[in-house]
Amino acid sequence: MRPVLDHPWNLSPAEAIALQLDLRKRVDCTDHPLRLGHVAGIDVGFEDGGRTTRAAVVVLDYPGLRLVEQAVARRPTDFPYVPGLLSFRELPAVLEALTRLTVVPDVILCDGQGIAHPRRFGIASHLGVLLDAPTIGVGKTRLCGRHEEPGNEKGAWAPLQDGGEIIGVVLRTRAGVKPVYVSIGHKLSLTSAIRIVLACTPRYRLPETIRQAHRLASQTN
DNA sequence: GCGACAG
DNA sequence: ATCTTGTCGC
Numbered sequence: 001m002r003p004v005l006d007h008p009w010n011l012s013p014a015e016a017i018a019l020q021l022d023l024r025k026r027v028d029c030t031d032h033p034l035r036l037g038h039v040a041g042i043d044v045g046f047e048d049g050g051r052t053t054r055a056a057v058v059v060l061d062y063p064g065l066r067l068v069e070q071a072v073a074r075r076p077t078d079f080p081y082v083p084g085l086l087s088f089r090e091l092p093a094v095l096e097a098l099t100r101l102t103v104v105p106d107v108i109l110c111d112g113q114g115i116a117h118p119r120r121f122g123i124a125s126h127l128g129v130l131l132d133a134p135t136i137g138v139g140k141t142r143l144c145g146r147h148e149e150p151g152n153e154k155g156a157w158a159p160l161q162d163g164g165e166i167i168g169v170v171l172r173t174r175a176g177v178k179p180v181y182v183s184i185g186h187k188l189s190l191t192s193a194i195r196i197v198l199a200c201t202p203r204y205r206l207p208e209t210i211r212q213a214h215r216l217a218s219q220t221n
Numbered sequence: 222g223c224g225a226c227a228g
Numbered sequence: 229a230t231c232t233t234g235t236c237g238c
Contacts (some may be wrong), residue, residue, distance in 0.1 A: 045229070045230090046230065081229075084226080111227085139228090141227065141228090143227045
């Protein structure tokens with residue numbers, strides 16, 4: 001699975017913001033014919049006290065959620081962590097890992113926000129636009145926006161709003177646990193994103209895709 | 222000027 | 229994210 005769109009990565013924070021403002025015009029928040037056979041998850045971890053970025057991607061079959069393929073890529077960390085610019089720090093390694101897949105997933109769940117971002121262009125949207133593929137943002141904490149507390153049952157959710165628009169939802173993936181922040185990444189609707197995240201979360205707080213990718217990305221064996 | 226701030 | 233052991237609770 002290779003990116004269909006390319007652009008420079010050695011940018012200054014100001015240049016990165018300018019690029020986000022341009023690329024965000026390409027984000028598609030509508031559904032497309034989707035036949036879910038394989039779902040992927042991506043996550044990133046760090047080694048050597050942060051000097052090395054380690055990206056992991058796993059592909060599971062759907063709806064069984066059995067591991068079909070996995071890949072890892074390491075690259076020297078070259079961009080600092082700046083809230084709002086996470087994709088410039090993590091995507092280079094993620095793209096390299098994705099290139100090693102033989103199976104092309106139908107949708108990718110990302111550890112981080114989609115359009116629930118100050119400029120509506122979080123890591124999930126950035127990845128989706130580069131691949132021209134459906135992606136979903138699943139964050140463990142909030143980057144921006146306001147919301148009420150969702151009901152305490154699995155599947156309960158509350159809208160995440162910012163600047164008068166709904167940018168995502170706060171979704172309870174399991175009864176009694178801290179909810180996650182779900183937003184559109186690219187090429188699907190928020191309703192579909194919620195449905196897919198719940199279908200990928202049979203037992204734990206986080207979707208199986210992201211859980212397994214996280215295990216691969218941050219375990220220094 | 223004072224907070225907030227994905228991973 | 230990462231540095232780090234045990235411990236509280238179901």
